[in-house]
Amino acid sequence: MSANVTDTRISSPFPWRGGFFPPILDDPIPGHLEKISDLGIPHLFDIHTHFFPETIMKLIWRWFDNANWAIGYRLPELERVKRLHHNGIKQFTTLNYAHKKNMAKSLNDWTYNNYQNWQGAIPFGTFYPEEGVYSYVKEAVEVYGFLGFKLHCEVSKLNLNDPELSDCFGYLEKKEIPIVIHTGTAPLPGEFTGIQFFKPFIQTYPKIHVIVAHMGAHEISAYASLLDDYQNLALDTTMVFVDFLATGKETDVDAAIPLLERYKDQIYFGSDFPNIPYNLNHPISKIWDLPISDKAKQKILFENGKNRFFK
Numbered sequence: 001m002s003a004n005v006t007d008t009r010i011s012s013p014f015p016w017r018g019g020f021f022p023p024i025l026d027d028p029i030p031g032h033l034e035k036i037s038d039l040g041i042p043h044l045f046d047i048h049t050h051f052f053p054e055t056i057m058k059l060i061w062r063w064f065d066n067a068n069w070a071i072g073y074r075l076p077e078l079e080r081v082k083r084l085h086h087n088g089i090k091q092f093t094t095l096n097y098a099h100k101k102n103m104a105k106s107l108n109d110w111t112y113n114n115y116q117n118w119q120g121a122i123p124f125g126t127f128y129p130e131e132g133v134y135s136y137v138k139e140a141v142e143v144y145g146f147l148g149f150k151l152h153c154e155v156s157k158l159n160l161n162d163p164e165l166s167d168c169f170g171y172l173e174k175k176e177i178p179i180v181i182h183t184g185t186a187p188l189p190g191e192f193t194g195i196q197f198f199k200p201f202i203q204t205y206p207k208i209h210v211i212v213a214h215m216g217a218h219e220i221s222a223y224a225s226l227l228d229d230y231q232n233l234a235l236d237t238t239m240v241f242v243d244f245l246a247t248g249k250e251t252d253v254d255a256a257i258p259l260l261e262r263y264k265d266q267i268y269f270g271s272d273f274p275n276i277p278y279n280l281n282h283p284i285s286k287i288w289d290l291p292i293s294d295k296a297k298q299k300i301l302f303e304n305g306k307n308r309f310f311k
């Protein structure tokens with residue numbers, strides 16, 4: 001990419017480890033696909049990839065532009081799907097979320113009408129505290145066949161303890177349908193982000209299948225401390241073990257590495273593609289290089305996802 005893109009990244013509000021910028025958009029590095037088969041897994045599973053209608057995606061990119069969060073993958077949707085496959089990611093989710101009322105149901109309709117064009121996509125819906133929410137969540141599961149949901153507490157200003165959502169959470173808990181939730185304070189805190197909102201929520205729905213995005217950064221250890229007590233709780237590695245330090249200081253990120261080994265059954269690989277200021281190969285190769293067992297890598301990069309969605 002042009003020097004301008006790199007210049008933008010220099011002025012990012014978040015530091016880069018060692019001041020080094022990985023390539024922003026490229027093909028997988030040689031040997032990448034061989035590494036996947038050497039690990040004994042057929043491909044990679046990404047629990048955290050985003051799909052939005054193009055007009056909304058462009059508005060989101062404009063927001064990132066204003067934060068000097070360079071996005072390399074400004075490609076048409078099907079081109080983006082190809083990049084996932086080129087990097088060995090052959091199963092991935094379709095995460096999106098509502099910024100306001102009267103938006104979630106139409107996002108679900110859009111996902112339902114389009115996801116079959118994206119080879120390997122696992123359809124995820126979203127919801128929002130509003131009238132009719134329980135009925136469109138049920139529809140998304142029982143009519144659309146969605147396999148999970150995504151919520152974004154910061155962008156949606158969503159309180160997990162909002163009584164308007166209790167029917168939905170009770171239903172999804174009973175159905176064992178996973179929800180990827182951005183509840184942490186990274187990269188930016190919100191009115192309803194942080195462990196103080198998450199703890200009462202998980203205590204209310206102790207069997208709910210939740211995957212905490214970004215490992216709960218900036219409070220990784222607080223979220224991880226719940227993993228022993230809540231067997232259906234999991235974390236995703238999205239934007240954690242990368243050179244772009246939006247999810248925490250180097251020391252915090254390094255302190256999280258042993259969690260991958262200890263909780264290898266409760267951690268999923270996530271990328272945040274395409275909204276990342278580096279190439280897709282970067283987060284994958286960072287996981288390859290971590291000092292954890294091959295077994296942990298197999299589970300995090302593939303098996304946990306496969307077992308969760310394709311029993």
Ligand SMILES: [Zn+2]
Pocket residue numbers: 048050272
């Ligand atoms: Zn995300």
